[in-house]
Amino acid sequence: MQRDVDMATLGTPLKYERDYLNPNHVKCVCDAQGRALYFSRAPIPHFRDSHGAFDAAAAAAVPVLVHLGLYAYHAEALERFGAVPPANSNRSKSSKCCASSKPAAASRWA
Numbered sequence: 431m432q433r434d435v436d437m438a439t440l441g442t443p444l445k446y447e448r449d450y451l452n453p454n455h456v457k458c459v460c461d462a463q464g465r466a467l468y469f470s471r472a473p474i475p476h477f478r479d480s481h482g483a484f485d486a487a488a489a490a491a492v493p494v495l496v497h498l499g500l501y502a503y504h505a506e507a508l509e510r511f512g513a514v515p516p517a518n519s520n521r522s523k524s525s526k527c528c529a530s531s532k533p534a535a536a537s538r539w540a
Contacts, residue, residue: 436507441495
C-alpha cells in the first residue's frame with residue numbers, strides 16, 4: 431500500500447453492461463489519479479453521449495471500477511477513525527455496523 435494514503439480498496443475495470451446494470455455490483459467512479467470519488471449500486475456514471483446506455487470506452491476513460499469489497503487501512507488511520515463519534519444519522523439507525531467505534535486488533539495488520 432502506498433505510504434501517502436490512509437486506506438485503499440480494490441476494484442476491477444467496468445467492462446460489461448451486465449455489471450453496469452447489476453445492483454449487486456458496487457461501482458466506483460475514480461479521479462484521474464485513481465482515487466475513489468463515489469460509490470453506488472446504481473448504474474454510474476450516466477453516459478450522456480449514449481443517452482444513458484452503457485459505453486465501455488467511456489467507462490474506461492472515466493475510470494469506473496467494479497468494487498471488490500476489500501479494504502486495507504494503516505493502523506493509525508483505524509485508530510483515528512475509531513475515535514470519531516458516530517454521526518447523528520447513524521445513531522438513529524442503531525445499526526450493528528455503528529455499534530462499536532473501536533477497531534478490532536488494528537495493530538495486527540500494520
